[in-house]
Amino acid sequence: MRLPGRHARPVGSDPNIVALLSLKLLLLAFFILLTAISDFEEQKVVLVVGSINDAFDGQVQAEQDFSPTTAALGPISGSARLAARISNLFKSTLPAVRVDRNDVLGELRIELTTESLFRSDEPELRAAPAVLFSRLARAMGPERPDAVEARLEVLIGVPRDDLSRIASAPSELALRRAGVLARDLARRGVPGADLSVGLLPGLEGRTRLILRASDRPESDAPVDGS
DSSP states (O other), rough: OOOOOOOOTTTTTOTTHHHHHHHHHHHHHHHHHHHHGGGGGGGHHHHHHHHHHTTTTTOGGOOOOOOOOHHHHOOOOOOHHHHHHHHHHHHHHSSSSSEEEETTTTTEEEEEEEGTBOOOOSSOOSHHHHHHHHHHHHHHTTSSSSEEEEEEEEEEEEEEHHHHHTTTTSSSSSHHHHHHHHHHHHHHTTGGEEEEEEEEEEEEEEEEEEEEEEEOOOSSSOHHHO
């Protein structure tokens, strides 16, 4: 029997559900707005990252490799220290990076996604690798031991069947990216004579860096007073 003046309320209804949904929609709209305007702040990110890098002088203690296995073999050569520094630098900065090191051949291979370096479908570099490239330039340039010879090769992956077409079209994205990357590394201090940039067929969507380092014979080292 239904009492007069009373309105039945649906079973399980909650008067606060509309307010909660409205709040969630407002939060969602707020985060969408933040995401939408974030692209316009990228230049500020570059400036902030550059300031931090200058303040700390690009020094990261974690880049040194003091593993017991390596130390037990005796004094570490300058080329091995350089390879270890650059290897740890990439591992600690970029996600999903693959590093293969061969001390016998004096070669270090670093492979990562091209999109982690460049903006999507654009030749411009992202802001995130700015500190990485600055420290790489320091390691290859002024902070490289005098007795170490090193050469850095950067290869932008392209489809194997498109290599001839891309090589004959200067406006192709892969070629433009290669040029931008070469100029950026040179501007940051990587010696031009020790840097080469090109295309790598069959590695579409990936970028490979190859560091070849070796120690000069003692007879080639400069002698004080000569």
